[in-house]
Amino acid sequence: MDFSVIASGDIQIDRLDIIVIAIYFIGIVGIGLWAGRKRKDHVDSDSYFRAGGTLTWPMIGLALFSTNISTIHMVGFAGEGYRTGLAYGNFEWMAPFLLIVLALFFAPFYLKSRIATLPDFLEKRYCSTCRNWLAGLSIVSAVFIHIGFTLYTGALVIKTLFGIPIMASIVAAAVLTGIYTVVGGLLAVVVTGALQTIILLAGSIILTIIAFVKIGGWNGLVQHVDPVKLTVLRPADDPANLPWYSVFLGYPVIGLWYWCADQTIVQRVLGAKDSNHARTGPLFAGFLKVLPVFIFFLPGLVYLALVNRGDFAALDTPDECFSLAIQNLLPAGVTGLMAAALLAALMSTVSGALNSVATLVSYDLYKQWKPDASDRKLVLVGQTATIVCMIVAIVWSKYIGRFESVYKGCVDLICYVAPPITTVFLFGVFWKRTSNKAAIWTMAIGSLMGLGVFIVDWNDYFGWSMPGLLAGFYLFCLCSVIMIAVSLFCPHIHTEESVKLVWENPMAALRDKGWPALANYKFLSLLLFVVMVALYFIFANESTLRFFGLLK
Numbered sequence: 001m002d003f004s005v006i007a008s009g010d011i012q013i014d015r016l017d018i019i020v021i022a023i024y025f026i027g028i029v030g031i032g033l034w035a036g037r038k039r040k041d042h043v044d045s046d047s048y049f050r051a052g053g054t055l056t057w058p059m060i061g062l063a064l065f066s067t068n069i070s071t072i073h074m075v076g077f078a079g080e081g082y083r084t085g086l087a088y089g090n091f092e093w094m095a096p097f098l099l100i101v102l103a104l105f106f107a108p109f110y111l112k113s114r115i116a117t118l119p120d121f122l123e124k125r126y127c128s129t130c131r132n133w134l135a136g137l138s139i140v141s142a143v144f145i146h147i148g149f150t151l152y153t154g155a156l157v158i159k160t161l162f163g164i165p166i167m168a169s170i171v172a173a174a175v176l177t178g179i180y181t182v183v184g185g186l187l188a189v190v191v192t193g194a195l196q197t198i199i200l201l202a203g204s205i206i207l208t209i210i211a212f213v214k215i216g217g218w219n220g221l222v223q224h225v226d227p228v229k230l231t232v233l234r235p236a237d238d239p240a241n242l243p244w245y246s247v248f249l250g251y252p253v254i255g256l257w258y259w260c261a262d263q264t265i266v267q268r269v270l271g272a273k274d275s276n277h278a279r280t281g282p283l284f285a286g287f288l289k290v291l292p293v294f295i296f297f298l299p300g301l302v303y304l305a306l307v308n309r310g311d312f313a314a315l316d317t318p319d320e321c322f323s324l325a326i327q328n329l330l331p332a333g334v335t336g337l338m339a340a341a342l343l344a345a346l347m348s349t350v351s352g353a354l355n356s357v358a359t360l361v362s363y364d365l366y367k368q369w370k371p372d373a374s375d376r377k378l379v380l381v382g383q384t385a386t387i388v389c390m391i392v393a394i395v396w397s398k399y400i401g402r403f404e405s406v407y408k409g410c411v412d413l414i415c416y417v418a419p420p421i422t423t424v425f426l427f428g429v430f431w432k433r434t435s436n437k438a439a440i441w442t443m444a445i446g447s448l449m450g451l452g453v454f455i456v457d458w459n460d461y462f463g464w465s466m467p468g469l470l471a472g473f474y475l476f477c478l479c480s481v482i483m484i485a486v487s488l489f490c491p492h493i494h495t496e497e498s499v500k501l502v503w504e505n506p507m508a509a510l511r512d513k514g515w516p517a518l519a520n521y522k523f524l525s526l527l528l529f530v531v532m533v534a535l536y537f538i539f540a541n542e543s544t545l546r547f548f549g550l551l552k
Contacts, residue, residue: 017336060281081300085229203341250469358382420446
Protein backbone atom coordinates (compact mmCIF):
# COMPACT_ATOMS: atom_id res chain seq x y z
CA MET A 1 0.00 0.00 0.00
CA ASP A 2 2.05 2.96 -1.24
CA PHE A 3 0.34 6.10 0.01
CA SER A 4 2.67 8.35 -1.97
CA VAL A 5 0.43 8.00 -4.99
CA ILE A 6 -2.34 9.85 -3.23
CA ALA A 7 -0.31 12.99 -3.57
CA SER A 8 -0.30 12.66 -7.34
CA GLY A 9 -3.96 13.67 -7.64
CA ASP A 10 -5.12 17.13 -8.69
CA ILE A 11 -8.24 17.93 -6.71
CA GLN A 12 -9.56 21.44 -7.34
CA ILE A 13 -10.74 23.13 -4.14
CA ASP A 14 -13.70 25.47 -4.49
CA ARG A 15 -13.88 28.68 -2.45
CA LEU A 16 -16.83 27.25 -0.53
CA ASP A 17 -14.65 24.27 0.47
CA ILE A 18 -11.98 26.63 1.79
CA ILE A 19 -14.60 28.43 3.89
CA VAL A 20 -15.87 25.15 5.36
CA ILE A 21 -12.33 24.05 6.27
CA ALA A 22 -11.48 27.45 7.79
CA ILE A 23 -14.62 27.34 9.94
CA TYR A 24 -13.63 23.87 11.12
CA PHE A 25 -10.12 24.94 12.10
CA ILE A 26 -11.26 28.06 13.96
CA GLY A 27 -14.11 26.24 15.65
CA ILE A 28 -12.20 23.16 16.83
CA VAL A 29 -9.21 25.06 18.19
CA GLY A 30 -11.52 27.61 19.82
CA ILE A 31 -13.62 24.91 21.49
CA GLY A 32 -10.48 23.15 22.68
CA LEU A 33 -9.16 26.35 24.27
CA TRP A 34 -12.57 27.08 25.81
CA ALA A 35 -12.62 23.58 27.35
CA GLY A 36 -9.18 24.32 28.77
CA ARG A 37 -10.56 27.43 30.47
CA LYS A 38 -13.02 25.19 32.30
CA ARG A 39 -10.16 23.34 33.98
CA LYS A 40 -9.75 25.52 37.04
CA ASP A 41 -7.00 27.63 35.40
CA HIS A 42 -4.75 24.63 34.62
CA VAL A 43 -3.66 24.12 38.23
CA ASP A 44 -5.49 20.96 39.24
CA SER A 45 -3.55 17.97 37.84
CA ASP A 46 -6.56 15.64 38.24
CA SER A 47 -8.60 18.04 36.12
CA TYR A 48 -5.87 18.22 33.50
CA PHE A 49 -5.09 14.50 33.18
CA ARG A 50 -8.42 12.87 34.13
CA ALA A 51 -10.89 15.69 33.40
CA GLY A 52 -11.64 15.71 37.14
CA GLY A 53 -13.57 12.43 36.83
CA THR A 54 -16.47 14.22 35.12
CA LEU A 55 -16.79 12.40 31.79
CA THR A 56 -20.16 10.86 30.92
CA TRP A 57 -20.78 7.84 28.69
CA PRO A 58 -21.64 9.73 25.45
CA MET A 59 -18.42 11.76 25.65
CA ILE A 60 -16.38 8.66 26.49
CA GLY A 61 -17.88 6.63 23.64
CA LEU A 62 -17.47 9.37 21.05
CA ALA A 63 -13.91 10.11 22.22
CA LEU A 64 -12.95 6.42 22.08
CA PHE A 65 -14.25 6.22 18.53
CA SER A 66 -12.62 9.45 17.33
CA THR A 67 -9.26 8.63 18.93
CA ASN A 68 -9.28 5.24 17.22
CA ILE A 69 -10.36 6.43 13.77
CA SER A 70 -7.48 8.21 12.07
CA THR A 71 -6.49 9.16 8.55
CA ILE A 72 -4.98 5.68 8.21
CA HIS A 73 -8.48 4.24 8.51
CA MET A 74 -10.26 6.69 6.23
CA VAL A 75 -7.67 6.50 3.45
CA GLY A 76 -6.40 2.96 3.90
CA PHE A 77 -9.79 1.31 4.33
CA ALA A 78 -11.16 2.87 1.14
CA GLY A 79 -8.14 1.46 -0.68
CA GLU A 80 -8.69 -1.95 0.89
CA GLY A 81 -12.37 -1.78 -0.03
CA TYR A 82 -11.32 -1.27 -3.65
CA ARG A 83 -8.66 -3.99 -3.52
CA THR A 84 -10.16 -6.72 -1.32
CA GLY A 85 -13.69 -5.68 -0.48
CA LEU A 86 -14.84 -6.06 3.13
CA ALA A 87 -12.11 -8.48 4.32
CA TYR A 88 -10.20 -5.93 6.38
CA GLY A 89 -13.46 -4.87 7.98
CA ASN A 90 -12.59 -7.54 10.55
CA PHE A 91 -10.37 -4.97 12.23
CA GLU A 92 -13.50 -2.91 12.91
CA TRP A 93 -16.05 -5.63 13.65
CA MET A 94 -13.82 -7.52 16.06
CA ALA A 95 -13.30 -4.38 18.15
CA PRO A 96 -16.77 -4.43 19.82
CA PHE A 97 -16.01 -7.82 21.40
CA LEU A 98 -12.93 -6.32 23.08
CA LEU A 99 -14.86 -3.22 24.12
CA ILE A 100 -17.28 -5.57 25.89
CA VAL A 101 -14.27 -7.05 27.71
CA LEU A 102 -13.16 -3.54 28.69
CA ALA A 103 -16.64 -2.66 29.97
CA LEU A 104 -17.18 -5.86 31.94
CA PHE A 105 -13.77 -6.80 33.32
CA PHE A 106 -11.21 -3.99 33.19
CA ALA A 107 -13.05 -0.69 33.63
CA PRO A 108 -14.36 -1.58 37.14
CA PHE A 109 -10.83 -2.28 38.40
CA TYR A 110 -9.46 0.88 36.88
CA LEU A 111 -12.14 3.02 38.51
CA LYS A 112 -11.98 1.17 41.83
CA SER A 113 -8.22 1.66 42.17
CA ARG A 114 -8.48 5.39 41.30
CA ILE A 115 -5.49 5.24 38.99
CA ALA A 116 -4.38 8.01 36.64
CA THR A 117 -2.50 5.69 34.28
CA LEU A 118 -2.39 2.01 33.37
CA PRO A 119 1.26 1.70 34.51
CA ASP A 120 -0.04 2.88 37.88
CA PHE A 121 -2.43 -0.09 37.82
CA LEU A 122 0.43 -2.48 37.11
CA GLU A 123 2.38 -1.14 40.07
CA LYS A 124 -0.59 -1.79 42.36
CA ARG A 125 -1.04 -5.30 40.93
CA TYR A 126 2.64 -6.24 40.50
CA CYS A 127 5.52 -3.84 41.22
CA SER A 128 7.16 -0.54 40.23
CA THR A 129 9.39 -2.23 37.63
CA CYS A 130 6.33 -3.31 35.66
CA ARG A 131 5.00 0.21 35.92
CA ASN A 132 8.16 1.75 34.47
CA TRP A 133 8.39 -0.80 31.66
CA LEU A 134 4.79 -0.27 30.57
CA ALA A 135 5.16 3.50 30.81
CA GLY A 136 8.11 3.37 28.43
CA LEU A 137 6.35 1.05 25.98
CA SER A 138 3.19 3.16 26.09
CA ILE A 139 5.08 6.37 25.32
CA VAL A 140 6.92 4.70 22.44
CA SER A 141 3.70 3.26 20.97
CA ALA A 142 1.87 6.59 21.30
CA VAL A 143 4.62 8.53 19.53
CA PHE A 144 5.61 6.02 16.86
CA ILE A 145 2.25 4.34 16.15
CA HIS A 146 -0.64 6.63 17.07
CA ILE A 147 0.94 9.99 16.25
CA GLY A 148 3.59 9.22 13.62
CA PHE A 149 1.48 7.14 11.24
CA THR A 150 -1.52 9.45 11.60
CA LEU A 151 0.49 12.58 10.80
CA TYR A 152 2.07 10.96 7.76
CA THR A 153 -1.11 9.66 6.11
CA GLY A 154 -2.96 12.88 6.94
CA ALA A 155 -0.20 14.95 5.35
CA LEU A 156 -0.42 12.95 2.13
CA VAL A 157 -4.13 13.67 1.80
CA ILE A 158 -3.65 17.34 2.70
CA LYS A 159 -1.07 17.56 -0.09
CA THR A 160 -3.63 16.09 -2.47
CA LEU A 161 -6.24 18.66 -1.50
CA PHE A 162 -4.08 21.76 -1.14
CA GLY A 163 -0.72 21.00 -2.76
CA ILE A 164 1.06 21.70 0.54
CA PRO A 165 4.37 19.79 0.95
CA ILE A 166 4.16 16.76 3.21
CA MET A 167 6.48 18.03 5.94
CA ALA A 168 4.78 21.43 6.01
CA SER A 169 1.42 19.67 6.42
CA ILE A 170 2.78 17.48 9.22
CA VAL A 171 4.16 20.47 11.13
CA ALA A 172 1.01 22.57 10.64
CA ALA A 173 -1.33 19.78 11.76
CA ALA A 174 0.91 18.99 14.73
CA VAL A 175 1.07 22.61 15.90
CA LEU A 176 -2.67 23.25 15.63
CA THR A 177 -3.49 20.03 17.45
CA GLY A 178 -0.81 20.64 20.07
CA ILE A 179 -2.15 24.09 20.95
CA TYR A 180 -5.46 22.99 22.44
CA THR A 181 -4.04 19.70 23.75
CA VAL A 182 -1.29 21.43 25.74
CA VAL A 183 -3.65 24.08 27.08
CA GLY A 184 -6.81 22.07 27.64
CA GLY A 185 -5.73 18.61 28.82
CA LEU A 186 -8.06 15.60 28.70
CA LEU A 187 -11.24 17.66 28.88
CA ALA A 188 -10.28 19.57 25.73
CA VAL A 189 -9.30 16.30 24.03
CA VAL A 190 -12.63 14.64 24.85
CA VAL A 191 -14.84 17.64 24.04
CA THR A 192 -13.16 18.25 20.68
CA GLY A 193 -13.06 14.49 20.04
CA ALA A 194 -16.83 14.25 20.46
CA LEU A 195 -17.37 17.05 17.94
CA GLN A 196 -14.77 15.60 15.56
CA THR A 197 -16.52 12.22 15.65
CA ILE A 198 -19.74 13.84 14.44
CA ILE A 199 -17.87 15.65 11.65
CA LEU A 200 -15.95 12.62 10.38
CA LEU A 201 -19.07 10.44 10.53
CA ALA A 202 -21.11 13.05 8.66
CA GLY A 203 -18.49 13.43 5.93
CA SER A 204 -18.03 9.69 5.50
CA ILE A 205 -21.77 8.96 5.47
CA ILE A 206 -22.38 11.63 2.82
CA LEU A 207 -19.61 10.18 0.62
CA THR A 208 -21.06 6.68 1.03
CA ILE A 209 -24.62 7.76 0.20
CA ILE A 210 -23.56 9.68 -2.90
CA ALA A 211 -21.45 6.75 -4.12
CA PHE A 212 -24.24 4.28 -3.37
CA VAL A 213 -26.80 6.32 -5.31
CA LYS A 214 -24.32 6.66 -8.20
CA ILE A 215 -23.96 2.87 -8.57
CA GLY A 216 -27.71 2.24 -8.27
CA GLY A 217 -27.97 0.96 -4.71
CA TRP A 218 -27.21 -2.53 -3.45
CA ASN A 219 -28.46 -4.23 -6.62
CA GLY A 220 -26.16 -2.10 -8.75
CA LEU A 221 -23.23 -2.87 -6.47
CA VAL A 222 -23.64 -6.67 -6.52
CA GLN A 223 -23.96 -6.64 -10.32
CA HIS A 224 -20.52 -5.09 -10.81
CA VAL A 225 -18.26 -6.67 -8.17
CA ASP A 226 -17.12 -10.19 -7.39
CA PRO A 227 -19.52 -11.51 -4.70
CA VAL A 228 -16.59 -12.68 -2.53
CA LYS A 229 -15.63 -9.05 -1.98
CA LEU A 230 -18.84 -8.62 0.02
CA THR A 231 -17.75 -11.22 2.59
CA VAL A 232 -15.56 -10.83 5.71
CA LEU A 233 -14.34 -14.38 6.41
CA ARG A 234 -11.86 -15.56 3.77
CA PRO A 235 -9.91 -18.80 3.22
CA ALA A 236 -6.11 -18.98 3.40
CA ASP A 237 -5.67 -18.77 -0.38
CA ASP A 238 -7.69 -15.55 -0.73
CA PRO A 239 -5.72 -12.62 -2.27
CA ALA A 240 -6.51 -10.49 0.80
CA ASN A 241 -3.99 -12.63 2.75
CA LEU A 242 -6.20 -12.38 5.83
CA PRO A 243 -7.44 -15.93 6.54
CA TRP A 244 -10.36 -16.21 8.93
CA TYR A 245 -8.38 -18.13 11.57
CA SER A 246 -5.71 -15.41 11.77
CA VAL A 247 -8.48 -12.93 12.59
CA PHE A 248 -9.97 -15.01 15.41
CA LEU A 249 -6.56 -16.01 16.83
CA GLY A 250 -4.61 -12.80 16.39
CA TYR A 251 -7.06 -9.93 16.78
CA PRO A 252 -7.97 -10.68 20.43
CA VAL A 253 -4.26 -10.37 21.27
CA ILE A 254 -3.78 -6.94 19.73
CA GLY A 255 -7.34 -5.90 20.55
CA LEU A 256 -7.00 -6.56 24.28
CA TRP A 257 -3.87 -4.40 24.38
CA TYR A 258 -5.34 -1.66 22.20
CA TRP A 259 -8.79 -1.38 23.80
CA CYS A 260 -8.11 -2.54 27.37
CA ALA A 261 -4.46 -1.80 28.15
CA ASP A 262 -3.32 1.10 25.94
CA GLN A 263 -3.09 4.42 27.79
CA THR A 264 -4.06 6.46 24.71
CA ILE A 265 -7.42 4.66 24.47
CA VAL A 266 -8.23 3.79 28.08
CA GLN A 267 -7.52 7.28 29.43
CA ARG A 268 -11.03 8.30 28.39
CA VAL A 269 -12.42 5.60 30.70
CA LEU A 270 -10.17 6.71 33.56
CA GLY A 271 -11.88 10.12 33.47
CA ALA A 272 -15.38 8.60 33.86
CA LYS A 273 -17.84 10.07 36.34
CA ASP A 274 -18.54 6.65 37.85
CA SER A 275 -18.41 2.94 37.01
CA ASN A 276 -21.71 3.00 35.08
CA HIS A 277 -20.39 5.69 32.76
CA ALA A 278 -17.05 3.84 32.55
CA ARG A 279 -18.86 0.68 31.42
CA THR A 280 -21.46 2.25 29.12
CA GLY A 281 -19.04 4.54 27.27
CA PRO A 282 -17.03 1.67 25.72
CA LEU A 283 -20.25 -0.17 24.82
CA PHE A 284 -21.51 2.96 23.03
CA ALA A 285 -18.20 3.05 21.14
CA GLY A 286 -18.73 -0.64 20.30
CA PHE A 287 -22.03 0.14 18.58
CA LEU A 288 -20.33 2.96 16.66
CA LYS A 289 -17.69 0.48 15.43
CA VAL A 290 -20.38 -1.20 13.33
CA LEU A 291 -20.35 1.82 11.01
CA PRO A 292 -16.78 1.90 9.57
CA VAL A 293 -17.30 -1.21 7.41
CA PHE A 294 -20.16 0.58 5.68
CA ILE A 295 -18.81 4.14 5.57
CA PHE A 296 -15.05 3.56 5.10
CA PHE A 297 -14.75 0.26 3.17
CA LEU A 298 -17.95 0.46 1.15
CA PRO A 299 -17.03 3.68 -0.74
CA GLY A 300 -13.92 1.91 -2.02
CA LEU A 301 -15.93 -1.13 -3.05
CA VAL A 302 -18.53 1.08 -4.76
CA TYR A 303 -15.75 2.90 -6.60
CA LEU A 304 -14.55 -0.48 -7.88
CA ALA A 305 -18.07 -1.18 -9.11
CA LEU A 306 -18.12 2.18 -10.91
CA VAL A 307 -14.78 1.32 -12.53
CA ASN A 308 -16.09 -2.09 -13.59
CA ARG A 309 -19.21 -0.42 -15.03
CA GLY A 310 -17.00 1.89 -17.08
CA ASP A 311 -17.73 5.16 -15.28
CA PHE A 312 -14.10 5.75 -14.32
CA ALA A 313 -10.68 4.48 -15.35
CA ALA A 314 -9.11 1.65 -13.35
CA LEU A 315 -6.72 2.76 -10.61
CA ASP A 316 -3.00 2.20 -10.93
CA THR A 317 -2.99 1.50 -7.20
CA PRO A 318 -5.97 1.06 -4.82
CA ASP A 319 -4.72 3.79 -2.50
CA GLU A 320 -5.78 6.46 -5.00
CA CYS A 321 -9.36 5.46 -4.29
CA PHE A 322 -10.22 7.80 -1.43
CA SER A 323 -8.87 10.99 -2.97
CA LEU A 324 -10.37 10.18 -6.39
CA ALA A 325 -13.74 9.38 -4.83
CA ILE A 326 -13.72 12.85 -3.26
CA GLN A 327 -12.67 14.39 -6.59
CA ASN A 328 -15.17 12.56 -8.78
CA LEU A 329 -18.23 12.16 -6.54
CA LEU A 330 -18.54 15.13 -4.18
CA PRO A 331 -19.91 18.59 -5.04
CA ALA A 332 -18.37 21.87 -3.86
CA GLY A 333 -18.82 22.45 -0.15
CA VAL A 334 -19.16 18.76 0.55
CA THR A 335 -15.55 18.31 -0.53
CA GLY A 336 -14.63 20.84 2.17
CA LEU A 337 -16.68 18.89 4.70
CA MET A 338 -14.84 15.70 3.71
CA ALA A 339 -11.51 17.50 4.14
CA ALA A 340 -12.68 18.66 7.56
CA ALA A 341 -13.60 15.06 8.39
CA LEU A 342 -10.06 13.97 7.49
CA LEU A 343 -8.59 16.71 9.64
CA ALA A 344 -10.94 15.70 12.46
CA ALA A 345 -9.71 12.11 12.26
CA LEU A 346 -6.10 13.28 12.30
CA MET A 347 -6.41 15.81 15.11
CA SER A 348 -8.54 13.67 17.43
CA THR A 349 -6.10 10.74 17.26
CA VAL A 350 -3.02 12.91 17.69
CA SER A 351 -4.48 14.95 20.56
CA GLY A 352 -5.56 11.80 22.40
CA ALA A 353 -2.11 10.27 22.08
CA LEU A 354 -0.39 13.49 23.17
CA ASN A 355 -2.53 13.75 26.28
CA SER A 356 -1.76 10.16 27.25
CA VAL A 357 1.97 10.81 26.82
CA ALA A 358 1.71 13.87 29.09
CA THR A 359 -0.04 11.79 31.74
CA LEU A 360 2.49 8.96 31.56
CA VAL A 361 5.50 11.25 31.81
CA SER A 362 4.06 13.27 34.71
CA TYR A 363 2.54 10.52 36.83
CA ASP A 364 4.63 7.46 36.00
CA LEU A 365 8.07 8.96 35.53
CA TYR A 366 8.41 12.45 37.00
CA LYS A 367 6.27 11.87 40.10
CA GLN A 368 8.34 8.83 41.06
CA TRP A 369 11.43 11.01 40.92
CA LYS A 370 9.71 13.97 42.63
CA PRO A 371 6.89 12.51 44.75
CA ASP A 372 6.13 15.87 46.37
CA ALA A 373 5.75 17.72 43.08
CA SER A 374 2.89 20.21 43.06
CA ASP A 375 -0.09 19.96 40.74
CA ARG A 376 1.14 22.99 38.82
CA LYS A 377 4.53 21.34 38.33
CA LEU A 378 2.97 18.07 37.13
CA VAL A 379 0.87 19.93 34.59
CA LEU A 380 3.93 21.88 33.38
CA VAL A 381 5.95 18.68 32.99
CA GLY A 382 3.08 17.09 31.05
CA GLN A 383 2.82 20.08 28.75
CA THR A 384 6.56 20.03 28.12
CA ALA A 385 6.46 16.29 27.38
CA THR A 386 3.63 16.92 24.90
CA ILE A 387 5.76 19.39 22.95
CA VAL A 388 8.88 17.20 22.99
CA CYS A 389 7.03 14.06 21.88
CA MET A 390 5.30 15.97 19.10
CA ILE A 391 8.70 17.05 17.77
CA VAL A 392 9.95 13.44 17.90
CA ALA A 393 6.83 12.23 16.08
CA ILE A 394 7.30 14.87 13.38
CA VAL A 395 10.88 13.70 12.78
CA TRP A 396 9.84 10.02 12.76
CA SER A 397 6.86 10.52 10.46
CA LYS A 398 9.00 11.41 7.45
CA TYR A 399 10.56 7.92 7.57
CA ILE A 400 7.22 6.09 7.52
CA GLY A 401 7.18 6.23 3.73
CA ARG A 402 9.90 3.55 3.80
CA PHE A 403 7.32 0.93 4.78
CA GLU A 404 6.24 -1.25 1.88
CA SER A 405 2.70 -0.69 3.12
CA VAL A 406 1.83 2.08 5.57
CA TYR A 407 -1.32 0.40 6.89
CA LYS A 408 0.29 -3.03 7.07
CA GLY A 409 3.34 -1.50 8.76
CA CYS A 410 1.14 0.08 11.43
CA VAL A 411 -0.78 -3.14 12.08
CA ASP A 412 2.39 -5.24 12.19
CA LEU A 413 4.02 -2.90 14.71
CA ILE A 414 0.98 -3.30 16.95
CA CYS A 415 1.17 -7.09 16.57
CA TYR A 416 4.79 -7.07 17.77
CA VAL A 417 4.25 -4.63 20.67
CA ALA A 418 0.97 -6.00 22.05
CA PRO A 419 1.59 -9.66 23.09
CA PRO A 420 3.62 -9.18 26.34
CA ILE A 421 1.34 -6.35 27.52
CA THR A 422 -1.79 -8.35 26.74
CA THR A 423 -0.38 -11.34 28.63
CA VAL A 424 0.53 -9.33 31.73
CA PHE A 425 -2.89 -7.65 31.96
CA LEU A 426 -4.94 -10.73 31.11
CA PHE A 427 -3.23 -13.05 33.60
CA GLY A 428 -2.94 -10.32 36.20
CA VAL A 429 -6.68 -9.68 36.28
CA PHE A 430 -7.89 -13.28 36.05
CA TRP A 431 -5.22 -15.45 37.75
CA LYS A 432 -4.37 -14.72 41.35
CA ARG A 433 -1.11 -16.70 41.24
CA THR A 434 0.41 -14.49 38.55
CA SER A 435 3.58 -13.09 40.14
CA ASN A 436 5.47 -9.84 39.81
CA LYS A 437 8.64 -11.67 38.71
CA ALA A 438 6.67 -13.46 36.01
CA ALA A 439 5.30 -10.13 34.78
CA ILE A 440 8.79 -8.60 34.66
CA TRP A 441 10.27 -11.52 32.71
CA THR A 442 7.28 -11.70 30.38
CA MET A 443 7.43 -8.01 29.50
CA ALA A 444 11.21 -8.05 29.06
CA ILE A 445 11.52 -11.24 27.01
CA GLY A 446 8.26 -10.63 25.14
CA SER A 447 9.35 -7.13 24.11
CA LEU A 448 12.71 -8.43 22.91
CA MET A 449 11.01 -11.18 20.91
CA GLY A 450 8.68 -8.62 19.36
CA LEU A 451 11.64 -6.42 18.46
CA GLY A 452 13.39 -9.40 16.91
CA VAL A 453 10.38 -10.30 14.77
CA PHE A 454 10.07 -6.67 13.68
CA ILE A 455 13.73 -6.59 12.58
CA VAL A 456 13.30 -9.84 10.65
CA ASP A 457 10.12 -8.54 9.00
CA TRP A 458 11.52 -5.04 8.30
CA ASN A 459 14.62 -6.45 6.58
CA ASP A 460 12.78 -9.39 4.99
CA TYR A 461 15.21 -11.91 6.47
CA PHE A 462 14.58 -15.62 5.76
CA GLY A 463 11.85 -14.75 3.26
CA TRP A 464 9.53 -13.73 6.12
CA SER A 465 5.88 -13.76 5.01
CA MET A 466 3.87 -14.61 8.14
CA PRO A 467 0.77 -12.41 8.63
CA GLY A 468 1.21 -10.00 11.51
CA LEU A 469 -1.89 -11.31 13.32
CA LEU A 470 -0.54 -14.86 13.36
CA ALA A 471 2.88 -13.65 14.52
CA GLY A 472 1.17 -11.75 17.33
CA PHE A 473 -0.77 -14.85 18.37
CA TYR A 474 2.38 -17.01 18.47
CA LEU A 475 4.21 -14.35 20.50
CA PHE A 476 1.28 -14.29 22.93
CA CYS A 477 1.49 -18.07 23.33
CA LEU A 478 5.21 -17.85 24.14
CA CYS A 479 4.60 -15.01 26.59
CA SER A 480 1.86 -17.05 28.28
CA VAL A 481 4.25 -19.98 28.75
CA ILE A 482 6.77 -17.63 30.38
CA MET A 483 4.10 -16.10 32.60
CA ILE A 484 2.76 -19.45 33.83
CA ALA A 485 6.16 -21.09 34.33
CA VAL A 486 7.74 -18.23 36.28
CA SER A 487 4.58 -17.71 38.37
CA LEU A 488 4.62 -21.37 39.43
CA PHE A 489 8.32 -21.30 40.35
CA CYS A 490 8.24 -17.80 41.91
CA PRO A 491 4.83 -17.33 43.58
CA HIS A 492 3.42 -13.87 44.11
CA ILE A 493 3.13 -12.39 47.59
CA HIS A 494 -0.05 -10.33 47.47
CA THR A 495 -0.58 -7.08 49.33
CA GLU A 496 -3.94 -6.03 50.70
CA GLU A 497 -4.29 -3.77 47.68
CA SER A 498 -3.13 -6.17 44.95
CA VAL A 499 -5.41 -9.02 45.97
CA LYS A 500 -8.42 -6.77 45.28
CA LEU A 501 -7.27 -6.28 41.68
CA VAL A 502 -7.89 -9.90 40.66
CA TRP A 503 -11.34 -11.25 39.87
CA GLU A 504 -12.26 -14.21 42.07
CA ASN A 505 -13.91 -15.65 38.96
CA PRO A 506 -15.10 -14.10 35.68
CA MET A 507 -18.74 -14.00 36.83
CA ALA A 508 -17.77 -11.72 39.71
CA ALA A 509 -17.52 -8.93 37.16
CA LEU A 510 -21.32 -9.00 36.77
CA ARG A 511 -22.21 -8.49 40.44
CA ASP A 512 -22.65 -4.73 40.14
CA LYS A 513 -26.31 -4.01 39.44
CA GLY A 514 -25.68 -1.00 37.20
CA TRP A 515 -28.37 1.24 35.77
CA PRO A 516 -31.89 -0.17 35.45
CA ALA A 517 -33.74 -1.50 32.38
CA LEU A 518 -32.35 -0.91 28.89
CA ALA A 519 -29.49 1.27 30.16
CA ASN A 520 -28.01 -1.62 32.14
CA TYR A 521 -24.46 -2.52 31.08
CA LYS A 522 -25.29 -6.26 31.13
CA PHE A 523 -28.16 -5.82 28.69
CA LEU A 524 -26.12 -3.49 26.46
CA SER A 525 -23.19 -5.93 26.44
CA LEU A 526 -25.45 -8.81 25.44
CA LEU A 527 -27.17 -6.70 22.78
CA LEU A 528 -23.83 -5.61 21.29
CA PHE A 529 -22.57 -9.20 21.30
CA VAL A 530 -25.71 -10.45 19.51
CA VAL A 531 -25.53 -7.66 16.92
CA MET A 532 -21.89 -8.44 16.08
CA VAL A 533 -22.48 -12.20 15.87
CA ALA A 534 -25.44 -11.56 13.56
CA LEU A 535 -23.36 -9.28 11.30
CA TYR A 536 -20.58 -11.86 11.11
CA PHE A 537 -23.10 -14.56 10.26
CA ILE A 538 -24.76 -12.49 7.54
CA PHE A 539 -21.52 -11.39 5.85
CA ALA A 540 -19.53 -14.57 6.54
CA ASN A 541 -19.51 -15.94 2.99
CA GLU A 542 -21.46 -16.02 -0.26
CA SER A 543 -23.84 -18.70 1.01
CA THR A 544 -24.96 -16.66 4.01
CA LEU A 545 -25.38 -13.56 1.83
CA ARG A 546 -27.65 -15.53 -0.48
CA PHE A 547 -29.58 -16.96 2.47
CA PHE A 548 -30.44 -13.42 3.60
CA GLY A 549 -31.29 -12.30 0.07
CA LEU A 550 -28.27 -10.04 -0.39
CA LEU A 551 -27.07 -12.06 -3.35
CA LYS A 552 -29.12 -13.73 -6.06
